[in-house]
Amino acid sequence: MNLQENIIRILKEETDKNKFTSKSIKKGKGVLIHDLINVNPFVYSLENKKDKLKPFHLILGDDSSAIFNVFNTDEIAGLKKDDCLEYLSKHKSEKNDAFIAGLTNVYKGELFIFFNKQRLLGLSKERLIPHECLHLTRYLITFLKNKQINFKDENWWKKVKFTELTDDNEELFAEVLEICSKIVFNGLKIKGTN
Numbered sequence: 001m002n003l004q005e006n007i008i009r010i011l012k013e014e015t016d017k018n019k020f021t022s023k024s025i026k027k028g029k030g031v032l033i034h035d036l037i038n039v040n041p042f043v044y045s046l047e048n049k050k051d052k053l054k055p056f057h058l059i060l061g062d063d064s065s066a067i068f069n070v071f072n073t074d075e076i077a078g079l080k081k082d083d084c085l086e087y088l089s090k091h092k093s094e095k096n097d098a099f100i101a102g103l104t105n106v107y108k109g110e111l112f113i114f115f116n117k118q119r120l121l122g123l124s125k126e127r128l129i130p131h132e133c134l135h136l137t138r139y140l141i142t143f144l145k146n147k148q149i150n151f152k153d154e155n156w157w158k159k160v161k162f163t164e165l166t167d168d169n170e171e172l173f174a175e176v177l178e179i180c181s182k183i184v185f186n187g188l189k190i191k192g193t194n
Helices: 003-017 066-070 081-090 117-122 125-145 170-190
Strands: 020-024 031-039 056-061 102-107 110-116
Touching: 020 170, 031 066, 031 170, 056 066, 056 117, 056 125, 056 170, 066 110, 102 125, 110 117, 110 125, 110 170, 117 125, 125 170
Parallel strands: 056 110
Antiparallel strands: 020 031, 031 056, 102 110
8 A cells, every 4th residue: 555545544534433423312300411322334443444333322411310310220330329319418519529420331232421410510521531431442342342242131241351452452442432532522512511
């Protein structure tokens, strides 16, 4: 591949990886943003591998309790709604401390990234967003590499080898992290958390 072909390939990659669709999902009590994000297939290696990432939910809640309302559940990722509500009853704000500041996980096969608006405004966004986006990146790459995960099995996560950052996949990690961070920073900025 000559220099001109390489430049054209890189410019195409940059264009492809920045494309995604966002669909607004029904919001529950205290849910400010609930969008389903689909990242378009993009080229992620020198071998011109092109693949599609698993869709994920981008969620912004007014406080920690919103994540339970999104999925209409009393427990998520081992956290209990009653414990959350008790915590909230004892604290006027979650700006300086929160039951859940951010959370990236899977609920019934649905991958999500959640942010607590109160905590996001109290804690540096430049700290919390990349932190959760790194978790999201690891999930997305793990699912990309393990397409046969049975999410109906409650213990699916015990049977999957989660992707680790290595020299061989560092570029893929960087690309997916860049995509996730851009989507989240832009999505939250639009909704007034800047």
